[in-house]
Amino acid sequence: MHESATVITRMDASDDPGQLAYTIPHAAHLLDMSPRKVWALVHSGEIPSFKIGKARRVSRRALVEYIERLEQAA
Numbered sequence: 198m199h200e201s202a203t204v205i206t207r208m209d210a211s212d213d214p215g216q217l218a219y220t221i222p223h224a225a226h227l228l229d230m231s232p233r234k235v236w237a238l239v240h241s242g243e244i245p246s247f248k249i250g251k252a253r254r255v256s257r258r259a260l261v262e263y264i265e266r267l268e269q270a271a
Contacts, residue, residue: 217257219254221236224244228263
């Protein structure tokens, strides 16, 4: 497992480690970013997202891949 994937899977005790998708605010919390910044990344397509009903979600995989791209670019 990549180190970045480990960072994403280490969540607060209140989080479910088996959770596959997150709301934008929860994804922002996991990334230690503002929800506004995560919304901008979602709108730009840098972080893929999907809808369940009217609610927008970001998958755990999308967050891990986003971090891996950042690490590769660094």
